[in-house]
Amino acid sequence: MRTAYRGKLKTLNEELICMGEEITQAIRNTLKALKTHDPILAQEIVNKDQAIDDSEKRIETLCLHLLLTEQPVASDLRIISSALKLITDMERIGDFAADVAEIILHGGRSKTGYCISFISEMGEAVVEMVEGAVRSFVEEDAILARRVCDADDRVDDLFSGAREVLVGKIREDEEFAERALDLMMVSKYLERIGDHATNVAEWTIYAVTGVHENTEK
Amino acid sequence: MKEIQKFNFSDGVAVEAKNVDLYYGKFQALKKVNMRIQEKRITAMIGPSGCGKSTLLKSLNRMNDLVEGCKVEGEIFIGGENVYEKTADLSRLRKNVGMVFQRPNPFAMSVYDNVAYGPRTFGIRKKTELDEIVERSLRGAAIWNELKDRLNKSALGLSGGQQQRLCIARSLAVEPQILLMDEPTSALDPISTGKIEELCMQLKKDVTIVIVTHNMQQALRISDQTAFFLLGEMVEIGDTQTVFSMPKEKRTEEYITGRFG
Numbered sequence: 491m492r493t494a495y496r497g498k499l500k501t502l503n504e505e506l507i508c509m510g511e512e513i514t515q516a517i518r519n520t521l522k523a524l525k526t527h528d529p530i531l532a533q534e535i536v537n538k539d540q541a542i543d544d545s546e547k548r549i550e551t552l553c554l555h556l557l558l559t560e561q562p563v564a565s566d567l568r569i570i571s572s573a574l575k576l577i578t579d580m581e582r583i584g585d586f587a588a589d590v591a592e593i594i595l596h597g598g599r600s601k602t603g604y605c606i607s608f609i610s611e612m613g614e615a616v617v618e619m620v621e622g623a624v625r626s627f628v629e630e631d632a633i634l635a636r637r638v639c640d641a642d643d644r645v646d647d648l649f650s651g652a653r654e655v656l657v658g659k660i661r662e663d664e665e666f667a668e669r670a671l672d673l674m675m676v677s678k679y680l681e682r683i684g685d686h687a688t689n690v691a692e693w694t695i696y697a698v699t700g701v702h703e704n705t706e707k
Numbered sequence: 708m709k710e711i712q713k714f715n716f717s718d719g720v721a722v723e724a725k726n727v728d729l730y731y732g733k734f735q736a737l738k739k740v741n742m743r744i745q746e747k748r749i750t751a752m753i754g755p756s757g758c759g760k761s762t763l764l765k766s767l768n769r770m771n772d773l774v775e776g777c778k779v780e781g782e783i784f785i786g787g788e789n790v791y792e793k794t795a796d797l798s799r800l801r802k803n804v805g806m807v808f809q810r811p812n813p814f815a816m817s818v819y820d821n822v823a824y825g826p827r828t829f830g831i832r833k834k835t836e837l838d839e840i841v842e843r844s845l846r847g848a849a850i851w852n853e854l855k856d857r858l859n860k861s862a863l864g865l866s867g868g869q870q871q872r873l874c875i876a877r878s879l880a881v882e883p884q885i886l887l888m889d890e891p892t893s894a895l896d897p898i899s900t901g902k903i904e905e906l907c908m909q910l911k912k913d914v915t916i917v918i919v920t921h922n923m924q925q926a927l928r929i930s931d932q933t934a935f936f937l938l939g940e941m942v943e944i945g946d947t948q949t950v951f952s953m954p955k956e957k958r959t960e961e962y963i964t965g966r967f968g
Contacts, residue, residue, distance in 0.1 A: 492965030492966075495965055496965070496966070560965075561923075561924050562964065563923060563927070563951045563952070563963045563964060564951060564952060564953070564954055564960050564963055564964055565960060565964060566964045567952070568952075700952060700953040
């Protein structure tokens, strides 16, 4: 048994769990800040994005170290190389949460918040996807990963619905246009988070089965 | 050289082991091993120490005959001929199935005489013919340029890597069809190892190579097929890329990823 090596693989899993918690927390806080239009919380999200970037770098270094020193093969190689790829998706998810927070800080002048039902619905759906995607990877659960990929369809549908609602609202009230653009951007960022969560889940499927599946329908 | 008949690999299979059991006294070192080795390809045999891979390698040219108490059951075919038949010609077998060992073992004689040793045994006496064989073999082992001006110097003065390539040249001098290599680079530095690996890849154009190695990256780099052995059993054999990326057997996966052993 290569004890030190198995120990490093365990560390990799723990680091991924931590980074997963950081990004899901960032999305949850973003949704909360949207509801309450809370600039202090929004600023906190922007500030904490650096910690997510640092996590990505730390995990990247660990993966490269493992590849260089342990020369992994078979399932270990798939797990380490997938981890190296999916942390980029996780880091992007963190960036999108920060981008939404920037909109709260610098966007429309409305003080009434962004509490619109489809945003909450999309937000809850993508949080569930991100949590599921990260959990599927650390627990090597391809069934959960496929469920995450399937859930992306609903997020895409919600995004299409959001666009229609916003176009209708602008037609009704021109003054709403500025806020509608912000909401459109927020929806798009949430939809993109869903796409990146899908990528993470697809890496899980590869790591577990050894086969790249294109889950897009 | 005395005309010694080569084996006929007409179906592309150089070696086939069928239900091979091998005993050292009461200890069973190989258990019902069945495997085929393709002609002009490199086959790597991997597995933890004592798993039987070197034992199988040595039984392919009956080197185990020299071990007291060694008993082989089952059949080993080279080019369709059972080499354990009572009528098998051992001299023909060992000429066509050469061997390179873990530690270079040059004879305490000159570089030239080391390489010419085999051909002389088979009756070649003419200087021009021997010269030609020595040059061709040393070139074949990618060491001619390094040794062409030292042919009459003692082989014992060479570096480990040079000695090992000289031993390969010595094997090539009798034009074997199969070359068995038992951890041929485990005593060498990375540069010499790289040279031997490149050499193996060039040699497979003409020779079938079977290599026992503990270095899994080496198996991955140079072999076409890999066989995994454990406790005397041949657990799995397949295309090297497949064995190292998606092994069929859980025991193979556990060994190559270091979960045991």
